[in-house]
Amino acid sequence: MSALAALARLRAVREGRAQRLTTVRHCHVSDRPMVFVPFQLAGEAAAPLAAMVGTDPGSPRLLVVPQPRDRDLRFAFAAELAEVVLPYVEGFGKVTETVERRNADPYERCLDAPQLVLPNRQGVAFTGLLGRSTRFRRPDGPFPVHPSVPVLGRWLTFFAERASYPGSSLTLAATDALAMHWASGQSDLEDANLAALMGWIDPPPGRTGLQAAEEAEDPLLWPPAGPATDPGFDNEVLAPAIEAYAEAPTAAAVERIRQAVRSQAEPAWRLTWRALELLRALPAGGSVAQRWDYDRGAFTDFLTRTAEGAPPQARRDGAVSAAARLARMERARASFDAQRAYDDPLVMAEYRLTGEAFAGNVVATEPEHTEGEGRSRKLRPLVTVATADPVRLAPGTTLGTPDRRGQEAEVVEVEGGTVTIKITKGMGRGKTPAPGAVPEVGERVCYTSVTDDFQAAAALPEPEMTPWTHGGPPPEYVPTDEDAGEEWS
Amino acid sequence: MKDRLDALRGPVPPLAHDARAIAALAANPGCARRAVLDAAGVDKELTARHVGFPAPFGRSRFAITRGDAFEAQVKESGCAELLRLLREVLHLPIPEVAYHDVSDVGAHLRHSHTRRLIDRAARDDGDAGTFYDHPLFALEIAGHTSYLEPDVIAFRLGGRFHVVEIKSFPVIDGQADPVKVAAAARQAAVYVLALRELLRELGHDPMRASHEVVLVCPENFANKPVAALLDVRRELAVLRRQLARMARVEDLVASLPEELTFDLARDASGIPTRPAAELADALGAVAARYAPECMSACDLCFFCRDEARACGSTDLLGRHVRDQLGGVATVSEALALAEGAREPADGQDEIARLLRYAGELRAECLEGLELEGAR
Ligand code: SF4
Numbered sequence: 089m090s091a092l093a094a095l096a097r098l099r100a101v102r103e104g105r106a107q108r109l110t111t112v113r114h115c116h117v118s119d120r121p122m123v124f125v126p127f128q129l130a131g132e133a134a135a136p137l138a139a140m141v142g143t144d145p146g147s148p149r150l151l152v153v154p155q156p157r158d159r160d161l162r163f164a165f166a167a168e169l170a171e172v173v174l175p176y177v178e179g180f181g182k183v184t185e186t187v188e189r190r191n192a193d194p195y196e197r198c199l200d201a202p203q204l205v206l207p208n209r210q211g212v213a214f215t216g217l218l219g220r221s222t223r224f225r226r227p228d229g230p231f232p233v234h235p236s237v238p239v240l241g242r243w244l245t246f247f248a249e250r251a252s253y254p255g256s257s258l259t260l261a262a263t264d265a266l267a268m269h270w271a272s273g274q275s276d277l278e279d280a281n282l283a284a285l286m287g288w289i290d291p292p293p294g295r296t297g298l299q300a301a302e303e304a305e306d307p308l309l310w311p312p313a314g315p316a317t318d319p320g321f322d323n324e325v326l327a328p329a330i331e332a333y334a335e336a337p338t339a340a341a342v343e344r345i346r347q348a349v350r351s352q353a354e355p356a357w358r359l360t361w362r363a364l365e366l367l368r369a370l371p372a373g374g375s376v377a378q379r380w381d382y383d384r385g386a387f388t389d390f391l392t393r394t395a396e397g398a399p400p401q402a403r404r405d406g407a408v409s410a411a412a413r414l415a416r417m418e419r420a421r422a423s424f425d426a427q428r429a430y431d432d433p434l435v436m437a438e439y440r441l442t443g444e445a446f447a448g449n450v451v452a453t454e455p456e457h458t459e460g461e462g463r464s465r466k467l468r469p470l471v472t473v474a475t476a477d478p479v480r481l482a483p484g485t486t487l488g489t490p491d492r493r494g495q496e497a498e499v500v501e502v503e504g505g506t507v508t509i510k511i512t513k514g515m516g517r518g519k520t521p522a523p524g525a526v527p528e529v530g531e532r533v534c535y536t537s538v539t540d541d542f543q544a545a546a547a548l549p550e551p552e553m554t555p556w557t558h559g560g561p562p563p564e565y566v567p568t569d570e571d572a573g574e575e576w577s
Numbered sequence: 578m579k580d581r582l583d584a585l586r587g588p589v590p591p592l593a594h595d596a597r598a599i600a601a602l603a604a605n606p607g608c609a610r611r612a613v614l615d616a617a618g619v620d621k622e623l624t625a626r627h628v629g630f631p632a633p634f635g636r637s638r639f640a641i642t643r644g645d646a647f648e649a650q651v652k653e654s655g656c657a658e659l660l661r662l663l664r665e666v667l668h669l670p671i672p673e674v675a676y677h678d679v680s681d682v683g684a685h686l687r688h689s690h691t692r693r694l695i696d697r698a699a700r701d702d703g704d705a706g707t708f709y710d711h712p713l714f715a716l717e718i719a720g721h722t723s724y725l726e727p728d729v730i731a732f733r734l735g736g737r738f739h740v741v742e743i744k745s746f747p748v749i750d751g752q753a754d755p756v757k758v759a760a761a762a763r764q765a766a767v768y769v770l771a772l773r774e775l776l777r778e779l780g781h782d783p784m785r786a787s788h789e790v791v792l793v794c795p796e797n798f799a800n801k802p803v804a805a806l807l808d809v810r811r812e813l814a815v816l817r818r819q820l821a822r823m824a825r826v827e828d829l830v831a832s833l834p835e836e837l838t839f840d841l842a843r844d845a846s847g848i849p850t851r852p853a854a855e856l857a858d859a860l861g862a863v864a865a866r867y868a869p870e871c872m873s874a875c876d877l878c879f880f881c882r883d884e885a886r887a888c889g890s891t892d893l894l895g896r897h898v899r900d901q902l903g904g905v906a907t908v909s910e911a912l913a914l915a916e917g918a919r920e921p922a923d924g925q926d927e928i929a930r931l932l933r934y935a936g937e938l939r940a941e942c943l944e945g946l947e948l949e950g951a952r
Contacts, residue, residue: 089897095915095935097894101908111946131643133747133798220749221798275869275895298886305633319635327638403750437938441931478934575799 090438096271104296106270106288113370116257116380118203125356128315129156134217140353145361154333170236177202201387204247207282207313207356208263214315216248223400255379255424262363283310313356373431426540430490443480445536448473455526467515469526472508488539582617587840591618594723600763604874610865616826621876627849628857630879644745662804680711687713698733699781706734714771740768740790748794765790766812869895903928
């Protein structure tokens, strides 16, 4: 948490309303997202109780497991969920574009990709568990399930994994997406409650954020947004309804359970759609589209592999793939942080406050300054910026700037309220700079040591070369009957 | 001292703390209110309800049923399943084990019964293992004995004791929810400590109670139990530090008004008759240190949060924010510093400068947006 974000929370308390943390939106919001509000039976590892799912806010599909401890009913639930999710996901595979690449073959990429939106992070985790408990199943053999079940499992696993990939928008947890853009007047722990966070951001007319958030904590008014249900609801409503079904599994008994869980799911369903609306209303940051391109690539890739019959994702990564994954995530994190700062002055302000960036007006330039002699003589324009920011950058530090993204610069000197920098990259080969390449006196500029450098991946061995210290080469994953028949009780 | 604590509680027996409550003490060590109430054995849950701020800690029947069923399964036939697991994790050849259910005797006898059994066990260093189910431990908390009813088993083999904790959260592909594991480790540490205290009292080497506890959980999506060893040394150190600090509750109590009491004035049927406002005032007489973490750890959380709101405390916004604010106590003070409406006090120059600059940067960046009416 930065001092800026802390200040935003203080203001939110005083104003009784959430405050913006960004000037733009940093996640992609699909035109046709799928909202998924799952519920699980308390005390069980991953026993689905119900789910509200769909792409139309006005007509959700409600899936219910009237006896969550019944294995067959669970698989029926999974098959039903697959009926909703798979056509949605696979539909995006139909329209593709050809992406040309330098030094590589062109490839096909889906023009758009699915977006799964959950109310909160726990919902994402539960999606992962549902994926884990279904992806190894088989349509044949000793414990057959509907053929769509293992496919659904792979997709749910895919979505849950993408959720932890910095900058990816294939899966969104509404609370996290909102908290990235707004500071509420409560703690981040309380922000995990979607209704409370929404209360601060979008209080009903005549209410303050605080009042709305307080109401949101009453499970009778605002049932929790899942996957955990309210214990009071479990004890007073759900348990008797499930007992009635156990005694006589009639249509009426099922309907009673449906009514009960609908009352719990509907508020979260509406809130999640409303959250998307609020996010969509923010203008997209400059790099959002590029990250979504990357998401589309990841989606296309997984779609292709699944269609080619690749085995389900392994239970656990081997040492090398785990390390590679970690390295990828770290790069993605650094790159996402930098992109947000470049796209958004309010995010950049956090680095200005800590001295890793500065903004100000250009007070002097030496556009034709050069370095080196003869053939190695290079154009290295000097720019002096007056800034009030508390700059903490050592001479020689590499800098980037949101205003001229192709350029790189270097700190020459920091003196009192001015910083002199030297532009070191992106000046071309000419003797004089191209027009506009060097900022002019009076122009407002911003430079930062935070850069979105593509760093070559650390050299990791191929999985089959895993050193024995890391467990040796992992056995190739071959799904077994045991996986397929694993108990799910 | 005991009289004073009894007076604070009123004419009811002190509430026994379970390990969850004791482990939670460490969650907010700086809170005097909680330290005093716990030392006096006040029923915080009932107190919170009576002042109109019931705690949000309901438990689902489903979770309880499932937890009980799992525990029963692990303990079935004299802990047969548990024995199998222990053979695996402790790498011990355990030919046979005896099983003692301490709860066989009446509740009032359980503690002395536990003592006797553990004493006998500590003297016997034969290689037959023994399980002690439902032991009742005692732990000195703030100069006051609390009884612990662990839902655990103590296991002895040779000269060593292990605490076995059975939890119903799942371990999936070798991984469990880290928050739940951490909570289990904190609780188990309480039992280890209590067991060590008992051994010490009985004149045995306390270190015979191992810092490695056995955690038993269901594996993957089935009900099959799996066991893992959990090293709770760190948790033990935290707990010890915290209990030492609480031992000084006397100082806290001494500074409280003579007539202060949290007596609920229960009538014959146990219903509190104390005027709620009066009770709330009594609570207010002991300083609290609210943090959002209280919301999952302390029965009084809603009460204390409300109080923190009433005084506009920055504690409400969580530790991250507080850390950023360098200890500025209230929202209005922090905002006044940010807006230059208040001269920084001694030692506040740095934070005031930071906040003021943060305010300027926000204004600069949001200028255009506010004009568009975007929030
Ligand atoms: S809820 Fe109140 S009494 Fe309990 S620990 Fe927090 S501040 Fe202390």
